[in-house]
Amino acid sequence: MKIRFLFFIALFLVLFSCSGAYDPLDPTGNVTIKWDIMSWTTDGYIAIVTLFNFQTFRHFMKPGWTIGWTWAKKEIIWSINGAQAVEQGDCSKFKANIPHSCKRSPAVVDLLPGAPFNQQFGNCCKGGVVAAWGQDPSAAVSQFQITVGLSGTSNKTVKLPKRFTLLGPGPGYTCGPPKMVPSTKFLTPDGLRRTQALLTWNVTCTYSQFMARxxxxxxxxxxxxxxxxxxxxxxxxxxxxxxxxxxxxxxxxxxxPVGNTTRKxxxxxxxxxxxxxxxxxxxxxxxxxxxxxxxxxxxxxxxxxxxxxxxxxxxxxxxxxxxxxxxxxxxxxxxxxxxxxxxxxxxxxxxxxxxxxxxxxxxxxxxxxxxxxxxxxxxxxxxxxxxxxxxxxxxxxxxxxxxxxxxxxxxxxxxxxxxxxxxxxxxxxxxxxx
The missing domain is CATH 2.60.40.290 (Immunoglobulin-like)
Structure with missing residues (x-):
């Protein structure tokens, strides 16, 4: 009897958790984070990270999205174009060349409009505001470029990050584990030839109103x-x-005036x-x-x-x-x-x-x-x-x-x-x- 009771409790929790992240009016809606390694460096790689908002009617408002993860090894972020890390972390052991972030679990946010040209990247600098795919597909994408160090320099030595998180801007999103997918093919800026990522993985995040509030x-x-x-x-x-x-x-x-209030x-x-x-x-x-x-x-x-x-x-x-x-x-x-x-x-x-x-x-x-x-x-x-x-x-x-x-x-x-x-x-x- 006790085992049967525990079984029904577990079944209820599973059904409740599944229903929270499933919307019958948007059954295939999700946010996909694509991580494309484009080239190797002396101690790591350069990657393009793209956020696709495939939700039909749910978008990212101000103050925008925040993407976080936990490194699999002892990786660091040397630099970012089109975004910035929320915290730098303890980078005291690096004296000659200070990394952008040494956090074990970094969090990255989009740059604001009007960011310096040398810090920009394609589809960046919108303050984290991303439209819903059903409303405006052309504005439903956000990107940044990241240079990662101490990560390995080949497909065999690089390890996928773990425990991805997504705020949009508040809670509500749950992200699955990263999965290796066929390498993304890109069109060069001149539009004359194609290039291909060396390694690509996807992270799929779904929204639950129950988790949001x-x-x-x-x-x-x-x-x-x-x-x-x-x-x-x-x-x-x-x-x-x-x-x-x-x-x-x-x-x-x-x-x-709004600036004189005690609220953020x-x-x-x-x-x-x-x-x-x-x-x-x-x-x-x-x-x-x-x-x-x-x-x-x-x-x-x-x-x-x-x-x-x-x-x-x-x-x-x-x-x-x-x-x-x-x-x-x-x-x-x-x-x-x-x-x-x-x-x-x-x-x-x-x-x-x-x-x-x-x-x-x-x-x-x-x-x-x-x-x-x-x-x-x-x-x-x-x-x-x-x-x-x-x-x-x-x-x-x-x-x-x-x-x-x-x-x-x-x-x-x-x-x-x-x-x-x-x-x-x-x-x-x-x-x-x-």
Whole structure:
């Protein structure tokens, strides 16, 4: 009996850990770190390290990614182009030529834009900001060049590093062991000939929202034209209110310049709300036409210390297979499975609304979506008009309980179009008489 109980506990832990790193809306999404040894030196090698963000809608925001690992032997980093080590470590035994880092477990970050030209490398110097592959494949890559010493100078003497870690910028990523793969082939800068890496290994990292944080980072509120009930975000959706995690809108600390606050740039300073979420997504069923219906989406930032650049909003709804027009956001359908087309990604237009500003008058973005009805499946009953899942920047938002949705009133007699026209007529008559 005891053995059976332990077996079920182990099975539960395995299933839970697997589900945490698997996203049904992005089943093949991962981050791949490719390590290509390009040439040998007197005591080591020169390599190109490339980060590919193959995730569909999850990207790396400021302050960007951090890649770490543990050396297999006593390797050191002589130099880096396009990135820098977080700490140098104890390099006192090297007197003539000081290495860039002697740490047994180094951590490397991207350089900021505007870095000196002699420190740059291709696809570097973006402050660690990397777009999602589904949003912009051309900006979903980051690179740096590293010169490694005391490592061996041949395929037989070089040992693969161990225990890779990835922060993006916070926790949430789990990296597997490095694996040898066929050597990468490169095109020379002049584009006339090909060259090949001497040795290549890959590291695959996957994201788990459970590992990233204990609470969600966003929530969803709902409303509709056919019901006066506004369904708010669930209370304590992202944690409960206390004086250490939030401030009121009239707080004196908000009147200080950002540099004078005691918080770091990437920390949170939330507006006190009942849901305590940095971001709220509001879905409003706005208008019902004969062959179409319209939804208004509003995204609000409650974090006084953070802008969300190159944000993404992913929504799962059965009628997203018939999107007719999106008015103020970019839109891209996400077809994770060939037979299902019910998920789409919204994101900002470049240089227009691709940044969600910090809390305040400018801390919100809005758009409307026009959808064509499929008369075989369309209905406003039982909360059908509201999304099944919502993700902001790759993290799933907490939805209200289904029994609190603004359902269609019984007086509508099952005809939302008739009800919508009736309400519009009554409002017109009231305004006309008044």
């Amino acid at each position: 204990k609470n969600p980072s966003c929530c969803v509120s709902l409303s509709s034209f056919y019901n006066q009930i506004l369904t708010p975000c669930p209370t304590c959706a992202c944690g409960c209110q206390n004086n250490d995690t939030c401030v009121n809108g009239d707080s004196r600390i908000l009147q200080l 740039d990437n920390s949170s300073l939330l507006q006190c709300t009942h849901h305590m979420c940095p971001v709220r997504v509001h879905w409003h069923v706005k208008v019902n036409y004969k062959e179409y219906w319209r939804v208004k989406i509003a995204i609000t930032n409650f974090n006084y210390m953070k802008n969300y650049s190159t944000w993404t909003l992913v929504v799962q709804h059965p009628n997203l297979n018939n999107v007719t027009q999106v008015f103020s956001f970019e839109y891209k359908p996400l077809i994770a499975y060939d037979s299902i087309n019910d998920t789409g990604m919204f994101y900002g237009m470049k240089d227009y609304n691709d940044v969600l500003m910090e809390a305040g008058p400018l801390g919100n973005l809005q758009s409307e979506v026009l959808l064509q009805k499929d008369q075989n499946t369309f209905t406003f009953k039982q909360g059908w008009a509201f999304p099944r899942k919502v993700y902001f920047n790759g993290d799933e938002c907490m939805l209200p309980p289904p029994d609190t949705y603004p359902f269609l009133p019984n007086s509508a007699h099952g005809s939302p179009h008739f009800f919508s026209m009736l309400i519009s007529t009554l409002i017109f008559l009231f305004v006309y008489i008044w």
